[in-house]
Amino acid sequence: MAAPSVAVDNLNPKVVLKCEYAVRGEIVMHAQRLQQQLQTQPGSLPFDEILYCNIGNPQSLGQQPVTFFREVLALCDHPCLLEREETKSLFSADAISRATSILASIPGRATGAYSHSQGIKGLRDAIAAGIASRDGHPANADDIFLTDGASPGVHMMMQLLIRNEKDGILCPIPQYPLYSASIALHGGALVPYYLNESTGWGLEISDLKKQLEDARSKGIDVRALVVINPGNPTGQVLAEENQEDIVKFCKNEGLVLLADEVYQENIYVDNKKFNSFKKVARSLGYSEDDLPLVSFQSVSKGYYGECGKRGGYMEITGFSAPVREQIYKVASVNLCSNITGQILASLVMNPPKVGDASYASYKAEKDGILQSLARRAKALEDAFNNLEGITCNKAEGAMYLFPNICLPQKAIEAAKAANKAPDAFYALRLLESTGIVVVPGSGFGQVPGTWHIRCTILPQEEKIPAIISRFKSFHEAFMAQYRN
Amino acid sequence: MAAPSVAVDNLNPKVVLKCEYAVRGEIVMHAQRLQQQLQTQPGSLPFDEILYCNIGNPQSLGQQPVTFFREVLALCDHPCLLEREETKSLFSADAISRATSILASIPGRATGAYSHSQGIKGLRDAIAAGIASRDGHPANADDIFLTDGASPGVHMMMQLLIRNEKDGILCPIPQYPLYSASIALHGGALVPYYLNESTGWGLEISDLKKQLEDARSKGIDVRALVVINPGNPTGQVLAEENQEDIVKFCKNEGLVLLADEVYQENIYVDNKKFNSFKKVARSLGYSEDDLPLVSFQSVSKGYYGECGKRGGYMEITGFSAPVREQIYKVASVNLCSNITGQILASLVMNPPKVGDASYASYKAEKDGILQSLARRAKALEDAFNNLEGITCNKAEGAMYLFPNICLPQKAIEAAKAANKAPDAFYALRLLESTGIVVVPGSGFGQVPGTWHIRCTILPQEEKIPAIISRFKSFHEAFMAQYRN
DSSP, X not given: OOOOOOOGGGSOHIIIIIOOOGGGSHHHHHHHHHHXXXXXXXXXXXXXXXXXXXXXXXXXXTOOOOHHHHHHHHHHHOGGGGGOTTHHHHSOHHHHXXXXXXXXXXXXXXXXXXXXXXOOHHHHHHHHHHHHHHHSSOOOGGGEEEESSSHHHHHHHHHHHOOSTTEEEEEXXXXXXXHHHHHHHTTOXXXXXXXXXXXXXBOOHHHHHHHHHHHHHTTOEEEEEEEESSOTTTOOOOOHHHHHHHHHXXXXXXXXXXXXXXXXXXXXXXXXXXXXXXXXXXXXXXXXXXXXXXXXXXXXXXXXXXXXXOOEEEEEESOOHHHHHHHHHHHHHTOOOOHHHHHHHHHHTSOXXXXXXXXXXXXXXXXXXXXXXXXXXXXXXXXXXXXXXXXXXXXXXXXXXXXXXXXXXXXXXXXXXXXXXHHHHHHHHHHHHHOEEOEEGGGTOOOTTOOBEEEESOSOGGGHHHHHHHHHHHHHHHHHHHOO | OOOOOOOGGGSOXXXXXXXXXXXXXXXXXXXXXXXXXXXXXXXXXXXXXXXXXXXXXGGGGTOOOOHXXXXXXXXXXXXXXGGOTTHHHHSOHHHHHHHHHHHHHXXXXXXXXXXXXXXXXXXXXXXXXXXXXXXXXXXXXXXXXXXXXXXXXXXXXXXXXXXXXXXXXXXXXXXXXXHHHHHHHTTOEEEEEEOBGGGTSBOOHHHHHHHXXXXXXXXXXXXXXXXXXXXXXXXXXXXXXXXXXXXXXXXXXXXXXXXXXXXXXXBOXXXXXXXXXXXXXXXXXXXXXXXXXXXXXESSSTTTOOGGGOOEXXXXXXXXXXXXXXXXXXXXXXXXXXXXXXXXXHHHTSOOOTTSTTHXXXXXXXXXXXXXXXXXXXXXXXXXXXXXXXXXXXXXXXXXXXXEEOOOHHXXXXXXXXXXXXXXXXXXXXXXXXXXXXEEGGGTOOOTTOOBEEEESOSOGGGHHHXXXXXXXXXXXXXXXXXX
16 A cells, blocks of 8 residues: 655645744754854854844853752752751751741652643742732732743643634734734634834724724634733833723723733833732732733743753733633643742742842842843944834843845845845845844735834844944945945 | 624534543532532541542652652753752762753753754654664654644644544544543544554554444544553553554544653563654654554653653654655744753653662662562452453553443442433442542543443552551442442
8 A cells, every 4th residue: 555655745734834933944054054154164254153132042042040040959959958067058948948948838848740731829929919019919829820931831821712714813923923823733723913103013003903804804713812021022112091992992892911021121222110000900800701811921031941851930910710611721731830930930930039148249130130231222223223214122121133124126136036035035034144133024014015123132232333334344245236 | 783692502503512620520529529528528528638540640640750860850940959068968970960951952051942843852852762762763853843742733733634524533342531532622533543452452453454444434634643552541561463463554544643652661561662653663664654643651650750840742754855844833822842851851751779878769769660560459459350341451561541341230320310321320430439549431522332430559558458458448339329
């Protein structure tokens, strides 16, 4: 019998055709090849290192982990250390007491056991306390689902909410492609709403409403609204009044609010602060009955930047008991999230406090990282705004700039001839000339006819001047080559 | 406008109706409630502790982690320790050198960074070397995809292979419900084949062929065959000749072989050994071109039992480059698996060797665990076989016994009156009488009209006599109550 082989054309078309993930796409793979070339043939390229500005991965670019967090993790991994005298000279006193109390909250002190599918109860209690302290409103451990980073939580909610291609999810454009990929994988419809670049990536309720009505008129059952605050890739921080309007809109329209709040610690301007959507809803007097709301948080971002630990949680409020049971069932199929990530999620929501032995060093590490990120954001923003044809909104938060590049017609034609989107063509030329890796705006969505790149603010501060200077030379040469 | 709320009847029916996950199902939730009752009202139940025999979670029942593995993890979590003199007295020399070499293989020594979506290259090299040494056939780091335990790998493959409800996956019955849940979540058809209880849960090619043809005659496009070896929940270890027949069958029928090999270290009888399906295929002279094969491995099982660390990998051979690209794309959407789990996967595939400082203690820990598991398996197997109406095959491997319970007709009627499957009725009564938690066979599938329970062999060895005695008393009373 002839064996029908596994081929791309008999794989799931939702994966093959619909799912794109730009932050790990063609340009990144090309960069990895160039990096290998630099190792095997040094001097063969016009630059001597690849500068990854494509992904929010701070520790890959030299950011150091927060010492207190890592001390606690090491002690929890190898609890025998707690019985040894030498440990007192190697670890801070509050790391020792925190690890002791975390281990006491884990049944059998077993960090190597599967936990409850929502995560270890004691850690969820700690996270709920951290949320309550942040928001000034109560939080409940039963509402917390610990996850391997924020992504699995997003997939879980999409898997539950999307029944077929007529179920829609309102998503910002530009958006982080996790959302478009997850909606595609689960077979739903992405209903776009545009952030307004001219008002600093403002979220306008009138546009939301228009897009919702437009989708409904096409027979789409819109189930949920995704908001990313602070914004990715756009870096804006929503004003509280804007958040209030969003909350009211979701209540009035019967939408689940999916709030991506993973950049809650990344705010770089004095006139903005982070407000969780739950705090905004409760401050408006909305109870659980008014609004189904999911808040996603991660250990990968903030000043901690522990991407490799894959920790995170979702806080779920406003769902009925039978619906919560289904969420629990989906969580159960993967048994539980990794315990190291669970512990870390409890730590980032309850870092050292004034009076703790580690507080001064913790505070210095945190402030050092956030202040440096703010300086880097400003330097890159200013540099972009000084270049011909580039305008760049302020990075109020998150880890990215999303400059608008007005590409000359000749460049657009050259891109077309090369069978590339114009911003992908630009990003590829940038990579090949300078080693700088950015993601084309077309990977996030943008107003048709506009072109952007997403550039992280994460390279080490001492490298920023060289990046700016390389970028400037490239851009000037590019514009000179293609000027209309 | 009226808000259409989120309700069970507007959630994804693949989740709500089709997905069941017995090992974390009704009986386990009831056990958790009873455990709380024991805490708040001691003495209110006829037992003083809940004995979880429902899930392969060794460390939750007191199994200690292997010291060497945890030393390496702690050092990788907090690399500053490597620069301190005290560390030499706290950690074994080979743990220090292993952590040093692992950190050297991670770009920037950044255990807090997202890795390559397949996992850190140096760790994949180590795993490939471990596989090659196990099998005596080469293995390639490019074929390894590190995953958060085995489950996400299984989901990834199901997501790729299943296009719609006409795509089928051949699964053993009884089976670990990860497979039925994953096929349901991805909207495919589970095509069952029965393991033969009377031949020690033998896998008969004639039955496989019959089920395949039957499915094809119904218009099902059968894409893959799942084999769990050693078996879960059945505990058998396949003979090499049987594996050869399975490999030939998959080649001849054009099926992907999905080999769940997570219990490869759990073998308790002298006359059986573990052979990976890849080794069997290569020994037959089959090359990559002959057979698409996926092997799943996990850090959760074996003698290591590190369930909470969520480490694992799949080794993928025999897929074309374009198909591999799609697998990579799916892996990318979750960015990467957790680095602690990645490191642990590299360790379990490359444990200390003769001559290493930790070798003697490592060997003693490993042998102690596996020998004790073998004794527990035998004691429980003998106990089951001594009870009226119960027959139990040998636990050759894995972590479970799956005894057949011939329930009296009156018990079956009582179950029906209580609206329970008869084996669920039995398991619930067992729980309420003794605190012992097992999973009803109906959660795994079984020949209609037969009834089973799955019971792990994991409770601490000193508790086994009490478990046997409690179980015996319960069973005798149950049979006395319902005897025909």
